[in-house]
Amino acid sequence: MGCVIVAGKRSAFGKFGGSLKDFSTVELSQLLMKAVVEDLPIDQSEVQEVNWGVCTQAEAKEVIAPIIARQALLKAGFSAKTISQTIDQACCSGMAAIKQSYYSVERGESSVVVAGGAEAMSRTPMIVPSLRWGSRMGNVTIHDPAYGLRYHDFNLVSVDASEVALEYGIDRKEQDEFAFRSQMRWKEAFLEGKVSDEIHPLVIEQKHKEDFLFDKDESPRPQTSLSKLESLQTVFDSPTITAGNAPGLSDGSVALILMNEEVAREKSIKPLANIIEVASVAEDPRNIATVPGKAILKVLSKANLTVDDLELIEINEAFATVPLVSSLILAENDKKKAEKIREKINVNGGAIALGHPVGASGARIVLTLIHELKRRGGGYGVASICGGLAQGEAILVHVET
Numbered sequence: 132m133g134c135v136i137v138a139g140k141r142s143a144f145g146k147f148g149g150s151l152k153d154f155s156t157v158e159l160s161q162l163l164m165k166a167v168v169e170d171l172p173i174d175q176s177e178v179q180e181v182n183w184g185v186c187t188q189a190e191a192k193e194v195i196a197p198i199i200a201r202q203a204l205l206k207a208g209f210s211a212k213t214i215s216q217t218i219d220q221a222c223c224s225g226m227a228a229i230k231q232s233y234y235s236v237e238r239g240e241s242s243v244v245v246a247g248g249a250e251a252m253s254r255t256p257m258i259v260p261s262l263r264w265g266s267r268m269g270n271v272t273i274h275d276p277a278y279g280l281r282y283h284d285f286n287l288v289s290v291d292a293s294e295v296a297l298e299y300g301i302d303r304k305e306q307d308e309f310a311f312r313s314q315m316r317w318k319e320a321f322l323e324g325k326v327s328d329e330i331h332p333l334v335i336e337q338k339h340k341e342d343f344l345f346d347k348d349e350s351p352r353p354q355t356s357l358s359k360l361e362s363l364q365t366v367f368d369s370p371t372i373t374a375g376n377a378p379g380l381s382d383g384s385v386a387l388i389l390m391n392e393e394v395a396r397e398k399s400i401k402p403l404a405n406i407i408e409v410a411s412v413a414e415d416p417r418n419i420a421t422v423p424g425k426a427i428l429k430v431l432s433k434a435n436l437t438v439d440d441l442e443l444i445e446i447n448e449a450f451a452t453v454p455l456v457s458s459l460i461l462a463e464n465d466k467k468k469a470e471k472i473r474e475k476i477n478v479n480g481g482a483i484a485l486g487h488p489v490g491a492s493g494a495r496i497v498l499t500l501i502h503e504l505k506r507r508g509g510g511y512g513v514a515s516i517c518g519g520l521a522q523g524e525a526i527l528v529h530v531e532t
Contacts, residue, residue, distance in 0.1 A: 133392035135402035144383035144486040151382035152253035160203035184224025184248025223518035226493025249384035250488035296452035306451040310376035317480025318353035350486035381486030385494035422523025423515035424460030442510035445496040448481035504530040
C-alpha cells in the first residue's frame with residue numbers, strides 16, 4: 132500500500148510584523164487547507180485526517196485555545212468527522228505532520244490526509260510572569276518569547292549551533308558565504324518563476340486602502356552583498372551567527388495532500404511524488420546542526436540508497452551552520468565531497484532568504500523539493516530539518532520522470 136503526495140500549496144512567507152501580521156494561526160491554516168483541496172477532483176468531506184504543525188499556539192490580540200488543526204479544518208469546511216492532531220515538535224513540526232500522515236496512509240487508517248503547518252510569529256504574545264498571582268510591590272518585567280527563542284534550562288540554539296560548527300572547522304566566513312548563496316539562489320529562482328509555482332496568493336484587506344494579493348515572500352534581500360553580510364555583528368552570544376546568516380522570524384502556512392496510491396489511481400489523480408521512507412533522530416541537545424545529516428543517512432539506509440542516488444537535497448536553513456555541518460556528515464568529513472554534495476542542497480535558496488515560520492518550514496521544504504525534482508525530470512530527493520534541542524526528521528521522495 133503506497134503513499135503519494137498529490138497536491139501542495141503554501142502562502143508567501145511574511146516577515147515579522149509584515150503583511151500577515153493580522154492573520155491568526157487558525158486563519159492562515161484554514162486558508163491553505165481549503166486551497167490545497169480546490170484543484171483536485173475530491174470533496175472536502177473526503178479528507179479523513181488532518182495533521183498540522185504549530186509551535187506557538189497562544190497569540191497576541193485574541194485568545195486562541197490550542198487544537199489549531201481542529202479549529203482550522205472546521206473553518207475550512209471539512210467534515211466534523213475529520214480527525215486531527217496539532218503537532219509541536221519545534222521546527223520539525225510541519226515535517227512531523229507529514230510523517231504522521233504517511234504512517235496513517237501506510238497503515239490503512241486513512242486514505243486522504245491533509246498535512247502541513249503554520250506559524251504566526253508576528254502574533255507571539257508578550258508575557259508578564261507575575262501578573263496572574265500578583266506582585267507585592269515594585270516594577271514588573273515583560274518578557275518577549277520571540278526574542279532569542281530561548282529554552283529555560285538549555286543553551287541558546289544559536290550558541291550551540293555556532294560552537295559545533297567551529298568544531299567541524301566551519302568558520303564565520305564560510306557561513307556568510309553560504310547565506311549569500313541562499314539569497315542569490317532565491318533571487319534566481321524567483322526571476323525564473325519557480326517560487327510562484329508553490330504559492331497560493333492571499334487577499335490582504337487594508338483600512339482606507341485597496342485590498343491586495345500577497346503572493347511574494349517578504350524576507351529575501353536580493354540586493355545584499357557578501358561584504359554587507361560580513362559586516363554584521365554576531366547575536367545572542369554566538370561566536371559566528373548573525374542576522375544575516377540565520378533566517379528572520381516569519382509568518383506563513385503550507386498544506387499538502389497525501390493519499391493512498393490506489394485511491395489516487397481510482398480518482399485519476401497523478402501523484403506529484405511517492406514517499407519512499409521517513410526517519411527520525413535525536414542527539415545531545417547541543418548537536419542541533421548535526422541532526423539533518425544523521426536523519427538523511429538513516430532514511431537512506433532504510434531505503435538501501437546512498438547520497439549518490441539523490442538528485443536534490445533540502446536542508447532547512449535554521450542557521451547556515453546546519454546545512455554546512457550536515458553536508459560534512461553526509462560526506463564523512465571529506466570537505467571536497469561535501470562541496471559536491473552542497474551543489475545539490477537548497478538549489479533555489481532556503482530559509483535564510485525566504486524566512487522560517489517554524490511550524491510550516493518542514494512542510495515547505497518537502498513542497499519545494501518535489502517541484503524542483505519535477506522540473507529536472509524526476510528522481511530521488513530528500514528533505515530534512517532540525518528542531519530545538521536536537522531532534523531531526525527526514526523524508527525521502529521519488530518523482531517519476
